[in-house]
Amino acid sequence: MGVKISNRCEKITLLLEKGRFAKITYNEKLALGIHLIQCRACRQYQKDSRYLNKAMAQCFKTSKIKPAKLNTIFKDSLAEQIRSRSGNQ
Amino acid sequence: MQNLETISTPISNRCSLEPQYWVERHADFMYNYALIRINDSDLAQDLVQETFLAALERTSTFEGRSSERTWLVSILKNKIFDVYRKRSSGLTIRMPAKTPSEVEDFFNPDDGRWNKTDQPVYMSFEENDPLREKEFNQVLEKCMLKLPELWLAVFRMKHIDDQSTQIICNELRVTPSNYWVIIHRAKLNLRACLQKNWN
Numbered sequence: 001m002g003v004k005i006s007n008r009c010e011k012i013t014l015l016l017e018k019g020r021f022a023k024i025t026y027n028e029k030l031a032l033g034i035h036l037i038q039c040r041a042c043r044q045y046q047k048d049s050r051y052l053n054k055a056m057a058q059c060f061k062t063s064k065i066k067p068a069k070l071n072t073i074f075k076d077s078l079a080e081q082i083r084s085r086s087g088n089q
Numbered sequence: 090m091q092n093l094e095t096i097s098t099p100i101s102n103r104c105s106l107e108p109q110y111w112v113e114r115h116a117d118f119m120y121n122y123a124l125i126r127i128n129d130s131d132l133a134q135d136l137v138q139e140t141f142l143a144a145l146e147r148t149s150t151f152e153g154r155s156s157e158r159t160w161l162v163s164i165l166k167n168k169i170f171d172v173y174r175k176r177s178s179g180l181t182i183r184m185p186a187k188t189p190s191e192v193e194d195f196f197n198p199d200d201g202r203w204n205k206t207d208q209p210v211y212m213s214f215e216e217n218d219p220l221r222e223k224e225f226n227q228v229l230e231k232c233m234l235k236l237p238e239l240w241l242a243v244f245r246m247k248h249i250d251d252q253s254t255q256i257i258c259n260e261l262r263v264t265p266s267n268y269w270v271i272i273h274r275a276k277l278n279l280r281a282c283l284q285k286n287w288n
Binding site (some may be wrong): 006007008009010011013014017018021022041042044045048049052053055056057058059060061062068069070074075078079081082083085086 | 108109111112113116117120121124125130134137138141142145195196200201202203208209210211212225226229230233244245248249254265269270272273276277279280283
């Protein structure tokens with residue numbers, strides 16, 4: 001008596017996310033494969049999800065990276081703080 | 090024996106700390122490091138300051154095995170994790186009441202199938218159109234910022250630092266099974282947001 005893997009789209013899409021990065025069982029893989037053959041919406045989700053991983057990584061790496069500089073006043077005062085504190089040691 | 094060896098290692102062969110040059114050498118780098126991870130310039134600035142001051146207090150723990158910058162960044166990193174944890178405390182896996190949708194909004198609770206309105210349909214974003222890439226990234230960024238802080242922290246750690254699932258779970262104190270639920274819900278919400286706002 002094998003464990004019955006749910007055929008719900010909700011569970012299948014969760015399994016899909018998990019299966020991309022972690023080990024899932026043979027039965028889970030099988031259930032996933034069979035479901036995907038039958039379900040167009042989940043197939044679309046699979047594609048989009050894969051794309052989103054790439055896009056998100058890209059987005060994190062590019063968007064906020066316009067190199068920012070701390071303002072000079074802040075830096076000067078910070079340097080001063082460090083100087084005074086390390087002098088006391 | 091081991092003790093003897095440690096004692097006899099000449100100090101001059103190790104990296105040493107030069108706090109008087111920290112600001113000049115590392116401040117901008119660390120500011121950027123914090124900024125892309127927490128997306129808040131005031132807070133990033135505070136963290137840089139806190140890191141330097143904390144580092145000063147524990148210069149004796151610096152063993153010279155890594156560079157000065159690596160050592161400073163490791164302190165900063167811990168402060169960033171603290172921010173992630175603080176921002177997400179109280180909303181572990183029970184999601185915030187108002188923001189993103191629960192799974193019930195995507196799937197029919199009876200048969201577990203996609204609701205008609207949320208069913209993934211073909212979107213053109215996979216076609217690589219360089220002209221629209223920037224525009225797409227802007228929409229994506231907006232959608233990402235709508236996610237709860239904890240979910241976003243997961244993605245930041247995963248994609249900016251390529252951290253392993255185990256490290257992310259430990260640092261953010263989520264269980265592995267909750268981790269997958271977070272990824273799943275975040276993706277569902279992100280996808281839906283893009284479907285609504287893109288094209």
